[in-house]
Amino acid sequence: MTPAIPTTEVPILKNLPGLAYLPYHHIRKLRSGTYGHVHLMKSTHNPENLMALKIIPLRKGVKNVRDEYYINQKLMSNEFIIKVFGMSNQSGNCYLTLEYADGGDLLDIMPGKKPAPPELGHHFFKQLLAGIKYMHSQGVVHRDLKPDNLLVFKERATLKIADFGNARHFRYDGNEVWFAEKKYGTRMYMAPEAYTHIRYRGPPIDVFACGLVLVVVLTRINLWERAEKNDPNYMKWVAGGSPDGENWSSLDPKVVELIRRMLLKCPYFRHTIDDIEKSEWMQMERDQKKLWSQIEEMKDKVREKAKKKEEKAEEVLE
Template identity: 40%
Template sequence: MWQFTETLGEGAYGEVVLAKNVNTNEFAAVKVIDINRLKGNDVVIRKEIDLHKLFRHENIIRFYGYKQQYSNYYLFLEYASGGELFDKIEPDVGMPEYLAQHYFKQVVAGMAYLHSLGVAHRDLKPENLLIANNNVLKICDFGLATLFRSQTTKEERKLTTYCGTAPYSSPEVII
């Protein structure tokens, strides 16, 4: 039995809430997705769930499972108590170089792992990089992620869909 305690964030399809297991006192971040907001495009959430099932890496947010109830999907994810990397970056200042290097190495490790599986995240930004215990960075939000390499044939395909968050896009994607 889970008790929702507070809202951690909101997105286009729903919100992320902090949940406490009343039996074990463990916490999880629960992504609550309103099926009505998907406008019949629930293949998107199924893809996110299927991708999450592939991941086993220290720098990727852990996926514990999901359930569908009434008009919502509930994705149970690891709770990263340190919040978003975005909030660690001081406007017009940044962050200490040693800390930036520490996080950057973890982003590279996580992305190398995703690419080894043939997965493109397609929305990498400080808001989708969470900090867990002991300053361990976790890549999250795989709502726009997709496979660029077949899991069976290993054949690669070119991705042509423009997606992501415009201010974080590289110029060659926008042009």
């Protein structure tokens, strides 16, 4: 049986949930969040066999972790959804084993404060949209879409949606369920109806978050702290204003129009996934040679960043 361990310490573990009975060695912490920590693990029998171990304190609620696992498992047949291999509870912690995304999250592929090149941004956004479309077709909303939860596999230049801790079913027996929670996911990516409506639909809040993700990818701008009337930047946007900065002013007018439609205050008029797919910007043909050049450049930067992290981890061990 896997021993219970603090979320800040991960020794060599055996019999990890969903994996063969082989020891895995801790490499480094990948990320930390509200609900726990994610660590990179390597098989001691096959060093090329890497996986991510998510450790969640059970005080966060066994039901919440179980829901996250089963929703993720239900969706993972889609190529743009992260795979989860297993789950186990051991005195004090819950362990989820997941496939390891070697490119990090969506912001890791962009060095410093530079935005993604247009072709690369378009490439990853199409994949995000395909993943969300599949998720919604299965009656699930993510409710915490943000760059941190969008992971990249560098060799295949593939984006996968991760972290289903806030995901919920919005359709039961063909009937749509509305939500009433006033706090879900991450405040910066929450839709305005969560602040103003007694109840609200699930799919439009994912669309709203996708619009904000697209802005961050193409400009590295966070439009506001939260989409409600006390935020001056949000009210400026609602009044038709635009954010400052060269990155925004240099955007293609077609993508600006798409972003405006995705970030409409009223969810009834906001673009749907089908509307986004049919938009001029999404239908644009991209220079494939330029795209693959940008992908190769991204791979080089990710490798360089990973090497520095490994060297830092080794220094800590010494």
